[in-house]
Amino acid sequence: MLTKFFRNLRSDSSGVLLACLFVALAPSLMAQKAGTGILAGRVTDASGGVVGNAAVTAMSVETRQTQSVATGPDGTYKFDGLPPGNYRLKFEAAGFKTVEIPSVTVTATGTAVLDEKLEVSEKISGDQTTGAPTPPQQENLPNAPSSSVSPPSLSDLGLTPEQTQGNPREQALLDKRTHMLKIHQRMGLITTIPLVATVILGPGAGGKSEGTATRDLHVALGSLTGDLYGITAYYAIRAPRIPGTKKRGPIKFHEAMAWIHGPGMILTPILGAMAFSQKNNGEKVHGIAQAHGPVAIVTAGAFGAALLSVSVKF
């Protein structure tokens, strides 16, 4: 057949050009592009009738690149030369509900077949308004049998009603807990700024320095740190506890550190006030007030460790 084709082509000059084109394009025409896949299928309506001229858009989940094709008169569509990966597909046709398929996997070795059925009626929401499970959309599953055999249900799995029913009250508790811990987290981050500044100014505020400006700034920043820390701690302490939860992982270390920086945050300003008073009286800091600096360092260290323990995986 090919021999006949080429023999006919030799009959005129345009045939030579066609032959060249055929030779040049043959590999790509005859074979799937190396390392790419094919996604194809047929779009039908609820009754099984073909839907022509439907827009099918494939967006790569990884690269966000999109490609579109239209279905033919027989309802079929085909994406050729798709890089392997996961694609989000959208089916659009006039008079039909738009359907989006979150993920279709295309491999380099085969043809992914995805037939889609479009519905004319109003979109049926997939939202679950109650904890009760919704029935499966059997008509959208492939090869739907016409048998009367029931597909398995939750009761077949031996699940108790307590395991299958939602608990809005517990969800509300979790929502409140998360809300409060988010504030705790943000306030903790904000507290870090004046805390670090206070520690940096510490050596200039006491010791050999006789000036009061740095000391006053140190006191002001320390007070701000204490106030912010109090708010931060409040949101952690008052966040609801979830019954039946056993603490595991970094949160245990995070809370252990609180037993160091918590008392430290109380003790540090007390010792600082004593040191401040002694300095203002022209005295050298003495007695227990001398522990202000070391206690502040330990407190700040424990605070930083607590922050890092839930932020960076070690």
Added chain:
Amino acid sequence: MNIRSLAACLLLAFPPLAPAADSQWVLGQNSLTYHVSHPLHESEGVSHAARGKGVCHAGQCDFLIAVAVKSFDSGDSNRDLHMVQVTRGAEFPLVMVRTRLPESAAASVTVNADLEIQFAGQTVQYKQVPFKLETHGGETRITGTIPATLSDFKIDPPSLLTLPVKNEIPVRVDMTWRPQ
């Protein structure tokens, strides 16, 4: 011996000649692992608590797999509670997966499954998800990854230190099914 008695004896003696009953599959050992990526963290949560059943008829098998959202363990109770909260796991306590496969798929090395997943109050379909199958001693082990994303289920990406996690939360599946 009348004809009826003879027929009963034949059925007892040659059970394969009787009409084949619908076969069923039950989920045995299983491991479902979600992966979450954050600029500061890579974390995974694992559950071994899924339950599943498959009912086969007329060459097709309907499978249902359910797993409690709370059963996923990332090794950090605080993170797990956040996960349950953000996925509304107390309100919708189960992840349910339904699929239909040809009965002949059990003899295949790979299978592309159309999955219908109910999670976080949403129902989402994933088409043509590839899985590998291994059969040993009558049990079939299925492994693969479901390319799930947070946005599919309308879940706001949780954030840590104001940085949100990535949208992709692939779920690795490792399940062993045995005939019931």
